[in-house]
Amino acid sequence: MLAYIPFIALVIAIFWAIVFLQSGLDKVLDWSGNLSWLKGHFAQSPLRNLVPLLLATLTVVELAAGLVSGFGATQIVVYGDTDYARYGVQLSAVALLMLFFGQRMSKEYAGAATIATYFAVVLLSLFLLI
Numbered sequence: 001m002l003a004y005i006p007f008i009a010l011v012i013a014i015f016w017a018i019v020f021l022q023s024g025l026d027k028v029l030d031w032s033g034n035l036s037w038l039k040g041h042f043a044q045s046p047l048r049n050l051v052p053l054l055l056a057t058l059t060v061v062e063l064a065a066g067l068v069s070g071f072g073a074t075q076i077v078v079y080g081d082t083d084y085a086r087y088g089v090q091l092s093a094v095a096l097l098m099l100f101f102g103q104r105m106s107k108e109y110a111g112a113a114t115i116a117t118y119f120a121v122v123l124l125s126l127f128l129l130i
Contacts, residue, residue: 006076006080006082008128009076009085009128009129010073010076010077010085012085012089012125012128012129013069013070013073013082013084013088013089014069014070015069015125016065016069016088016089016122016125017066017067017069017070017072018066019118020065020066020069020091020095021066021067022066023062024059024065025063027055027058027059027062028059028063031055034055035051035055038051038054038055039051041106041108042102042105042106044106044107045106045107047102047105054098058098058099058102061091061094061095061098062095064091065088065092065094066088068084068091069084069088069089069091069092070088071084071088072084072085072086072088073085086126086129086130089122089126089129090126092122093119093123093126096115096118096119096122097119099115100112100116100119103115
């Protein structure tokens with residue numbers, strides 16, 4: 001059983017690196033498209049005037065979660081150390097809470113339900129990396 005622990009930690013770190021590097025890079029590479037879509041998405045929400053600031057903040061958190069998770073995967077392979085993988089998963093949890101909050105504020109309940117599924121996975125990830 002103990003032999004599988006580094007592998008489990010590694011695939012957890014890689015999973016969150018993929019999720020948030022892709023998401024964050026998409027926001028960077030198509031900033032205007034994402035901003036335009038989100039302005040429409042939040043048009044009837046109390047957050048409507050904060051969309052550019054919130055998008056920038058979310059992008060930074062997502063990229064940080066992805067980069068730290070990726071660095072954590074490297075640390076697991078090289079040193080067997082899971083600390084950075086755990087930090088990456090913690091940042092992933094913060095990013096998911098931000099996304100969940102936005103979906104709830106925009107009354108996009110189906111999207112919020114999808115994020116809740118990811119949140120369950122992030123909680124399991126954190127538990128496995130303790």
